[in-house]
Amino acid sequence: MTLFKPQDNDWLLINPELRKMRPGGHTFMEGSAHGISTFFDNTATEIGDWHRGDTIRFFAQGATDQGYFKRKCIVPRGESLTCLIACISLQQGLLDWEFTLLPGSSLKVRYIANSYGRQIHGRIKVRHSRDSTSDVRTACIATGKKSASTVMVEIDMPAGSKRAKSNVKTLNFNNGGRVGSIPIINVSEPDVEAAHGNTVYSVDKESIFMLQLRGIPEDVAKKRIMMGQLLASYESDNIIDDWDEFNECFEKPSWSFAHLSKGPTMEFGKK
Amino acid sequence: MIPLLDIRSLDVMAGETEILHNINLRVYKGECHVVMGRNGSGKSTLLNAIMGAPGLICDGKVVWEGIDNLLAMPVDVRTRQGIFLSTQAPPEIQGISNAKLLQGGMESMGKPHELRDILKGIHTVAEELNLPKSWALRGFNVGASGGERKKNELLHLKVLDPKLCLLDEIEAGLDKDATDHLVEMLKTIQIDRTMLMVSHSPKVNATHVHVMEKGKIVKSGGPEIAEHILSKGYDDFI
Numbered sequence: 001m002t003l004f005k006p007q008d009n010d011w012l013l014i015n016p017e018l019r020k021m022r023p024g025g026h027t028f029m030e031g032s033a034h035g036i037s038t039f040f041d042n043t044a045t046e047i048g049d050w051h052r053g054d055t056i057r058f059f060a061q062g063a064t065d066q067g068y069f070k071r072k073c074i075v076p077r078g079e080s081l082t083c084l085i086a087c088i089s090l091q092q093g094l095l096d097w098e099f100t101l102l103p104g105s106s107l108k109v110r111y112i113a114n115s116y117g118r119q120i121h122g123r124i125k126v127r128h129s130r131d132s133t134s135d136v137r138t139a140c141i142a143t144g145k146k147s148a149s150t151v152m153v154e155i156d157m158p159a160g161s162k163r164a165k166s167n168v169k170t171l172n173f174n175n176g177g178r179v180g181s182i183p184i185i186n187v188s189e190p191d192v193e194a195a196h197g198n199t200v201y202s203v204d205k206e207s208i209f210m211l212q213l214r215g216i217p218e219d220v221a222k223k224r225i226m227m228g229q230l231l232a233s234y235e236s237d238n239i240i241d242d243w244d245e246f247n248e249c250f251e252k253p254s255w256s257f258a259h260l261s262k263g264p265t266m267e268f269g270k271k
Numbered sequence: 272m273i274p275l276l277d278i279r280s281l282d283v284m285a286g287e288t289e290i291l292h293n294i295n296l297r298v299y300k301g302e303c304h305v306v307m308g309r310n311g312s313g314k315s316t317l318l319n320a321i322m323g324a325p326g327l328i329c330d331g332k333v334v335w336e337g338i339d340n341l342l343a344m345p346v347d348v349r350t351r352q353g354i355f356l357s358t359q360a361p362p363e364i365q366g367i368s369n370a371k372l373l374q375g376g377m378e379s380m381g382k383p384h385e386l387r388d389i390l391k392g393i394h395t396v397a398e399e400l401n402l403p404k405s406w407a408l409r410g411f412n413v414g415a416s417g418g419e420r421k422k423n424e425l426l427h428l429k430v431l432d433p434k435l436c437l438l439d440e441i442e443a444g445l446d447k448d449a450t451d452h453l454v455e456m457l458k459t460i461q462i463d464r465t466m467l468m469v470s471h472s473p474k475v476n477a478t479h480v481h482v483m484e485k486g487k488i489v490k491s492g493g494p495e496i497a498e499h500i501l502s503k504g505y506d507d508f509i
Binding site: 204205206207208209210211212213214215216217218220221224225227228229230232 | 322324325326345346347350351355356358361362364365366367372373375376377379380410411413427431
């Protein structure tokens, strides 16, 4: 795999294959070479142009077979990037994101995967350089028996990445399945800061009962409590509006992301 | 006349332990029933059982408006019938604001409201209850004191406007001024609603008072029972 070089107007660089996607077609990206039979037999819209200051919103919903997403992003010098990743109900989903931070750049990643009886595994890799900062927060939710949601967060702080800072926070909600978060922090430079925290939540009966007492059905109550915890965790971010949209997505029995039209958005799952 | 709530031979177990035994109680529209009793006599369990709290196994019938057996319904459906339960110790739920919770509740009851209308309603009631304006957007009971939680229950009650209010020691934990204010509010609420409340010192205009002991109703009567208990205790009824 090769990383793509920054160009003048593109602050985020995406595999050019993405630009070939057309509505109604199969989408083959880097992952298709990994032996997975079908890669999202769904509609996909062409990815738009990326502009400085945009937030990446990435939503994946699985309706058919396995899906493998691989993305590589480079954050140019002195720039900042926010990336929201939501993945719901893939049959067997693999999400693989790699970020390369050039000197002085910063990155925020917010990742939610709710497996709903299926399996989603994520990998987020961040490669630091000097004076770069990253703040990665993930939430793995496993809803229903036989479901699994795991994520591996790899932070690379190679030699020369002086004064780089990294903060990883993982949340796990077990709602009847298997959840797990694996942080891997490789530090080869003495002058860096790296922190990791992990929290495990359970959806307690008392809170569900409370919401039901306000007329909210049990399944919706569970989702609201989980998303509520996420909102509480991310409250300090200025991306709350986005999370409200995420919240809506989690409450719908069948998800459609068509309404998420702000900024460049990839849409999957539309028939 | 059909009772609004008709509890027939209700037995309630929690695990292997029987908490309530053969409870019979009829509540008609417009009435205000107060349940009194010593600690651990089963008062709160009675209200929780009516609403289907987790961990309780119920046997018997709780007939709503002469037709439906509440015990066969999920909790949220019971709420949607028009029953509101204010629990003794409402929990704290992070990330779900009062406004969003009430909006969700109204929506599920078939009364969808715009968030701004809900906010307006909350602001009005919050002002009456001396709660800050920011209350509407604050997480449900997050960082709230015991008294504030009780006020919050009252706020939700007023916004949701139920037919039957089940109140579990709503006045407990409030300071004197807040209690006086709450009593005034309860009297207003009482005018067009039906109530079944648990209280150690009822200050509302009760039409019926029941005394519970060891999971049974041992005495039922008018407000004179409450006066007797407040002056002489429970010994004469047990």
